[in-house]
Amino acid sequence: MVLERGSDLVLAAHRTPVAGGRLxxxxxxxxxxxxPERVDFRLVRGPVPAVTETFTLVERGDGTRPVYEGRLGTDLWWVGQWWGGLVAPRWEATVAASLAAIRQEAERGSSSTP
Structure with a gap:
C-alpha cells in the first residue's frame, strides 16, 4: 500500500504473515x-532495525539482467544476530520469489512479441 508518493520516491507499507500465519x-x-535502471529500498519500520536493497538492470551481451544487492542489519548483540538469522531466510526467499516472478513475466512478454 502506497502511503505517500513523490516524483521518484514512494513510502509504502506491506504486511507479511509470520509464525505460520498467526501474526x-x-x-x-x-x-x-x-x-530506467535502478530501484532502491530502505527500511523505515520493520522486524529488523536496518535493511537496504538495490535492484539494478545491467546490459550484458545476451540481454538485460537484474542485479540484486541487499543488506540486513541487526542490533542487540547476540539477540539481534539470532533474530536476523530467523528473518534472513524468509527475506531471501521472498526476494528470490519476486525475481522469479519478474523473470517469468519478462520471458512471457518477450515470447509474445513478434
Missing amino acids: TATTVETVRFTR
Whole structure:
C-alpha cells in the first residue's frame, strides 16, 4: 500500500504473515526509482532495525539482467544476530520469489512479441 508518493520516491507499507500465519509483520519502506535502471529500498519500520536493497538492470551481451544487492542489519548483540538469522531466510526467499516472478513475466512478454 502506497502511503505517500513523490516524483521518484514512494513510502509504502506491506504486511507479511509470520509464525505460520498467526501474526502479521508490517514493514514500511521508501522505494526510490532511478529510471530506467535502478530501484532502491530502505527500511523505515520493520522486524529488523536496518535493511537496504538495490535492484539494478545491467546490459550484458545476451540481454538485460537484474542485479540484486541487499543488506540486513541487526542490533542487540547476540539477540539481534539470532533474530536476523530467523528473518534472513524468509527475506531471501521472498526476494528470490519476486525475481522469479519478474523473470517469468519478462520471458512471457518477450515470447509474445513478434
